[in-house]
Amino acid sequence: MTKDDSAIIERSMCEEDPNGNSLSQAEQTDSAPRWGSQHAGAKELAAGYTPAKRVQETLCLAAAICLMAVNGAYLAARFDPSNWFGVLVGALAGILTADFFSGLVHWGADTWGSVDIPVLGKAFLRPFREHHIDPTAITRHDFIETNGDNFAVCVPVLAYMTARLMSADQAAIQAEYNWLAYLYMLILFVSLTNQFHKWSHTYFGLPWYINALQAMHLILPKRHHRIHHVSPHETYFCITTGWLNYPLELIGFWTTLEYWIEKTTGAKPRSDDMNWASKRE
């Protein structure tokens, strides 16, 4: 079910008004905030970002950026202009795959599991819970906190690509060039997913070219992503470009998946997310 404007206004946080001058009726009648940085759950979740996690993120980011630069230079040097169409198809498929993965991971983390699960809960699920009750917190995260996790998962694939590009001969590289272009764009867009996501929550001070990319829907637009932020956060999970949100919504992809998982395991979708949302001091 796609959300209309009144659902967006009443059931999601008003992000374009940082002074809180446009509180909806639902917010005013509550004694404690329903969302935002003063929400009890948001404060507890934000405190879970540890110095050890920060070090891990910094190291992974540095490694990923170095490998991206090396792979990009190798691919550019071996590009054959007569094969432009194959490369274009590979690159587009890579972007679509990244968008699908962003939806799958986001849906999985939003819908299942709990912050109390050992290791995984605090390191992986915590930011997703925090994001629903304080969506603009992401705009206060710096580049490392925003992008650390996504760059980290790309390091093994980037290392594989570097090894392949450095060891294979010219003929072998040409033969698998479209596949390598696919992989490179997949990695690039997976890495930048949370940056695109952060920009979709940034209503002030964005450079004109980022606003232009959003307006052309080449990256996740603000209005499009706002549909996910309508409680209970059950649709529009793709956050790289958001292109796949339309077809997945049309075929009821997430609803069907949830139906079968609940039927076979008995687990209730979004139960942990709802618990955090209703936390009061």
Ligand SMILES: [Zn+2]
């Ligand atoms: Zn979400």
Ligand SMILES: [Zn+2]
């Ligand atoms: Zn968001």
